[in-house]
Amino acid sequence: MDRHLFLASKRAAVSFAPDPVTGALRPWLAPGGTGNVVAEQAGVLDVTWIASADTDDDHRAARENPNGLSLRLRSGRDIRVRLLRHDRETFDVVQNFMTAQLMWAANNYGWDRWTTPTFGAETYTALERFTEFTEDFAGALLADSADVADPVYLVHDYQLVGVPARLRAVRATAPILLFVHIPWPSPDYWRILPRALRVGLLEGMLPATTIGFFAERWCRNFLDCVADLIPDADVDRNAGVIRWRGRRTGVRTMPLGYSPRALDADHPRLPAGIAEWAGDAPLVVHSGRTDPMKNAERAVRAFVSAHRRDPRVRSSRMLVRMNPNRLYVEANADYVRRVEYTIAEANAELGPDTVRLHCDNEVEHTIGCFRRADVLIFNSTVDGQNLSTFEAPLVNERDADVILSEMCGAAEILAPVCRTINPFDLVEQADALIAALTASSAERAAAAERRRKVAEPWTLEAWVRTQLERLDADHRDD
Amino acid sequence: MDRHLFLASKRAAVSFAPDPVTGALRPWLAPGGTGNVVAEQAGVLDVTWIASADTDDDHRAARENPNGLSLRLRSGRDIRVRLLRHDRETFDVVQNFMTAQLMWAANNYGWDRWTTPTFGAETYTALERFTEFTEDFAGALLADSADVADPVYLVHDYQLVGVPARLRAVRATAPILLFVHIPWPSPDYWRILPRALRVGLLEGMLPATTIGFFAERWCRNFLDCVADLIPDADVDRNAGVIRWRGRRTGVRTMPLGYSPRALDADHPRLPAGIAEWAGDAPLVVHSGRTDPMKNAERAVRAFVSAHRRDPRVRSSRMLVRMNPNRLYVEANADYVRRVEYTIAEANAELGPDTVRLHCDNEVEHTIGCFRRADVLIFNSTVDGQNLSTFEAPLVNERDADVILSEMCGAAEILAPVCRTINPFDLVEQADALIAALTASSAERAAAAERRRKVAEPWTLEAWVRTQLERLDADHRDD
Numbered sequence: 015m016d017r018h019l020f021l022a023s024k025r026a027a028v029s030f031a032p033d034p035v036t037g038a039l040r041p042w043l044a045p046g047g048t049g050n051v052v053a054e055q056a057g058v059l060d061v062t063w064i065a066s067a068d069t070d071d072d073h074r075a076a077r078e079n080p081n082g083l084s085l086r087l088r089s090g091r092d093i094r095v096r097l098l099r100h101d102r103e104t105f106d107v108v109q110n111f112m113t114a115q116l117m118w119a120a121n122n123y124g125w126d127r128w129t130t131p132t133f134g135a136e137t138y139t140a141l142e143r144f145t146e147f148t149e150d151f152a153g154a155l156l157a158d159s160a161d162v163a164d165p166v167y168l169v170h171d172y173q174l175v176g177v178p179a180r181l182r183a184v185r186a187t188a189p190i191l192l193f194v195h196i197p198w199p200s201p202d203y204w205r206i207l208p209r210a211l212r213v214g215l216l217e218g219m220l221p222a223t224t225i226g227f228f229a230e231r232w233c234r235n236f237l238d239c240v241a242d243l244i245p246d247a248d249v250d251r252n253a254g255v256i257r258w259r260g261r262r263t264g265v266r267t268m269p270l271g272y273s274p275r276a277l278d279a280d281h282p283r284l285p286a287g288i289a290e291w292a293g294d295a296p297l298v299v300h301s302g303r304t305d306p307m308k309n310a311e312r313a314v315r316a317f318v319s320a321h322r323r324d325p326r327v328r329s330s331r332m333l334v335r336m337n338p339n340r341l342y343v344e345a346n347a348d349y350v351r352r353v354e355y356t357i358a359e360a361n362a363e364l365g366p367d368t369v370r371l372h373c374d375n376e377v378e379h380t381i382g383c384f385r386r387a388d389v390l391i392f393n394s395t396v397d398g399q400n401l402s403t404f405e406a407p408l409v410n411e412r413d414a415d416v417i418l419s420e421m422c423g424a425a426e427i428l429a430p431v432c433r434t435i436n437p438f439d440l441v442e443q444a445d446a447l448i449a450a451l452t453a454s455s456a457e458r459a460a461a462a463e464r465r466r467k468v469a470e471p472w473t474l475e476a477w478v479r480t481q482l483e484r485l486d487a488d489h490r491d492d
Numbered sequence: 493m494d495r496h497l498f499l500a501s502k503r504a505a506v507s508f509a510p511d512p513v514t515g516a517l518r519p520w521l522a523p524g525g526t527g528n529v530v531a532e533q534a535g536v537l538d539v540t541w542i543a544s545a546d547t548d549d550d551h552r553a554a555r556e557n558p559n560g561l562s563l564r565l566r567s568g569r570d571i572r573v574r575l576l577r578h579d580r581e582t583f584d585v586v587q588n589f590m591t592a593q594l595m596w597a598a599n600n601y602g603w604d605r606w607t608t609p610t611f612g613a614e615t616y617t618a619l620e621r622f623t624e625f626t627e628d629f630a631g632a633l634l635a636d637s638a639d640v641a642d643p644v645y646l647v648h649d650y651q652l653v654g655v656p657a658r659l660r661a662v663r664a665t666a667p668i669l670l671f672v673h674i675p676w677p678s679p680d681y682w683r684i685l686p687r688a689l690r691v692g693l694l695e696g697m698l699p700a701t702t703i704g705f706f707a708e709r710w711c712r713n714f715l716d717c718v719a720d721l722i723p724d725a726d727v728d729r730n731a732g733v734i735r736w737r738g739r740r741t742g743v744r745t746m747p748l749g750y751s752p753r754a755l756d757a758d759h760p761r762l763p764a765g766i767a768e769w770a771g772d773a774p775l776v777v778h779s780g781r782t783d784p785m786k787n788a789e790r791a792v793r794a795f796v797s798a799h800r801r802d803p804r805v806r807s808s809r810m811l812v813r814m815n816p817n818r819l820y821v822e823a824n825a826d827y828v829r830r831v832e833y834t835i836a837e838a839n840a841e842l843g844p845d846t847v848r849l850h851c852d853n854e855v856e857h858t859i860g861c862f863r864r865a866d867v868l869i870f871n872s873t874v875d876g877q878n879l880s881t882f883e884a885p886l887v888n889e890r891d892a893d894v895i896l897s898e899m900c901g902a903a904e905i906l907a908p909v910c911r912t913i914n915p916f917d918l919v920e921q922a923d924a925l926i927a928a929l930t931a932s933s934a935e936r937a938a939a940a941e942r943r944r945k946v947a948e949p950w951t952l953e954a955w956v957r958t959q960l961e962r963l964d965a966d967h968r969d970d
Binding site: 123124125126127128129130131132133134135137138199200201202203205206207208209231235238306307312315319345349352395396420421436438439440441442 | 601602603604605606607608609610611612613615616677678679680681683684685686687709713716784785790793797823827830873874898899914916917918919920
């Protein structure tokens with residue numbers, strides 16, 4: 015597909031701020047996350063990437079550079095990004111309420127149903143703001159491609175689910191890819207949303223040529239949601255195809271594991287004091303954002319249970335590494351409090367400093383901890399993919415065992431070479447920790463070798479290529 | 493099907509206690525609920541019904557009457573029940589933890605995932621108790637039918653999901669019906685359960701000839717759970733058929749609405765003071781057990797919102813009627829506190845006593861309130877069927893409008909003649925309340941007439957007949 019490509023995502027993965035010395039605006043790259051892989055994708059494809067301006071300085075940078083800005087990613091790739099300047103209040107409502115809270119909980123099983131959610135007038139107001147935000151993106155993509163005969167649109171992540179319908183209204187035959195980086199829930203759960211949202215969001219997506227997810231499970235759930243809520247859609251679950259209003263949409267699984275260039279470019283190191291604290295003790299590492307889906311609380315409780323049950327693992331220690339993220343979201347702040355409390359309880363029982371919490375957003379520290387681990391536990395309650403589950407075994411230097419939640423998208427690839435667990439079951443997690451901590455070094459080495467072989471092919475470059483190939487195939491069938 | 497029938501359910505819907513005057517044991521009937529419809533079914537079929545003894549007096553009654561006891565239901569039907577005497581601790585764990593808490597939350601979407609549930613060793617112990625309880629039932633059914641050449645087994649409700657496999661092991665070709673009276677969740681939610689449970693329970697059920705639910709949605713979810721978790725099962729979603737280990741199981745929707753004889757036998761009356769309090773005011777009635785799925789809190793908030801938005805409805809009052817049930821379950825006790833708090837807030841805003849809470853377990857009071865209502869709101873977050881949604885419009889004397897949650901099983905029949913709402917959306921519920929409270933009497937009369945016509949055919953007798961017909965058809969196809 016050598017046509018002109020247009021790439022968009024809300025998250026810029028870069029923020030502009032004045033250099034403390036010169037005062038000139040310079041870009042600061044955000045650590046990790048899916049925003050970064052879209053940035054990498056812009057580099058691979060050599061296209062201008064449209065993303066949202068966030069801070070005052072972002073707005074200033076956008077004003078001063080109406081045709082976009084160049085920057086160099088950690089991977090060494092140079093990219094061009096054009097920052098969209100939304101109405102500030104609109105962006106505030108979309109970023110802090112509509113996407114980070116409402117849609118995040120809608121896709122990540124964040125509501126208990128009994129006490130949350132309750133939708134009132136503010137939800138409908140937020141939906142109006144979201145519509146305006148969606149139109150900003152569609153307008154920018156259409157304006158940029160106005161003079162191009164055969165544009166191809168690559169639209170990334172759940173914040174832009176309304177964009178395909180707006181592009182399709184103007185570009186009836188263009189290939190449009192929508193990629194959702196987070197999970198998609200079962201129909202009964204998606205139904206929790208007000209009708210205007212649950213149907214409106216699906217109708218915004220279906221005009222895409224291809225809708226991509228990281229895992230089969232999310233594709234299946236999406237197909238089931240469409241079958242449940244769009245009565246005039248014809249859903250072929252086996253083929254992954256939806257026929258609706260004279261068009262055809264492919265729903266495709268396209269896994270991503272890691273970006274080799276980004277991984278190579280890092281200079282991993284342990285955070286200060288961790289090497290001395292851990293010594294030669296077998297070290298269990300849990301790592302993730304400050305988001306309750308990352309489930310550190312139950313990982314710590316399982317670690318305590320393993321210590322109780324098996325004297326052979328009592329020399330082990332546990333490091334809970336958290337990347338502070340959106341702590342203004344009550345669910346996230348509450349999660350941090352619960353993890354801290356659980357760690358205090360664990361240390362009261364197992365001895366001071368047996369479990370340690372370390373928080374910062376330095377990628378080098380995360381990778382440093384991945385290298386030092388003897389056991390890696392990724393026990394998310396749910397997770398779109400969880401790229402760390404690919405990265406960590408690839409950088410680890412001690413043949414670490416890997417315990418993996420069956421509800422990570424990544425489990426569809428890595429389950430055969432990991433110890434998969436139910437994230438709610440402490441008995442199963444404690445069993446896995448004991449087995450991992452008591453495995454022989456020969457077993458560990460053989461398992462690590464198998465794991466690297468399985469993980470290795472899933473590169474960013476392969477993922478980008480797959481997106482374009484699938485889009486091309488679905489476009490020809492449309 | 494004129495073969496010998498054997499009927500079992502955990503809930504006896506009757507409890508034995510000494511007569512305060514004579515001291516002799518006598519039966520006390522429990523109000524409402526699905527236990528009662530199984531009792532009615534025993535009467536229609538004229539069979540001995542096996543159920544669990546609960547209290548000390550139940551055990552005494554069972555000891556004194558090893559061949560069963562006769563009793564007369566409110567409907568006037570005479571039935572025979574034989575009470576099973578489980579180990580007391582086993583029954584305690586099964587009743588108070590395994591079914592009322594764990595399995596109830598598993599089927600009614602009661603967990604938030606982020607903070608609940610967490611399964612530890614106590615869950616596995618409870619599963620052992622549940623196995624013993626299951627074997628008690630299978631053993632009793634097999635013993636009772638030992639001399640019968642062609643027995644037919646009717647096994648009712650979710651507490652007995654393990655029974656079909658145990659019957660099948662001994663009775664390879666017998667027709668076995670399992671009827672689940674509560675919702676069945678989507679696969680991602682069912683997966684929350686520990687592997688031993690989520691797979692073990694399905695494997696206990698699949699040997700049934702027919703598995704019945706009240707709604708298509710629960711059948712669909714059940715089929716999807718089997719497809720997700722039983723790799724060697726062949727699931728035909730369209731036919732509602734599962735092929736597994738050389739057998740064939742039909743998964744069937746069999747709705748139930750009401751028992752005409754039970755409804756006719758009641759002597760409805762308003763609880764003391766309600767007539768005076770309500771006067772001639774338009775009265776909104778919410779009714780249900782003390783269970784968070786009944787969602788009274790959001791109904792009251794929607795009522796407040798309707799008052800705020802529309803002066804025409806400001807003379808209306810609201811009665812929240814609750815049947816106290818399992819208040820030792822923390823989720824239920826917490827629900828009552830939240831409803832009380834929300835009512836206090838509503839009255840602080842709308843004026844004293846605009847919303848009133850009334851709690852007791854008198855069926856006559858419930859039916860009395862159904863008769864007096866001008867608007868009935870059944871807004872469950874989820875509900876297997878909710879028989880009240882059939883009963884209330886049939887007994888109501890004021891052409892009451894009916895607002896119905898789309899997540900009640902009953903909505904599959906009653907949605908076309910009710911105002912269906914999303915139980916989480918206050919805007920939609922307030923809209924529905926305003927429309928209902930401002931409808932003309934001609935509109936109300938016409939709608940009530942249509943509603944009665946749609947509700948009327950769904951009698952207990954038709955439901956029992958349908959069960960036997962479906963079981964017979966599935967048995968012939970097996």
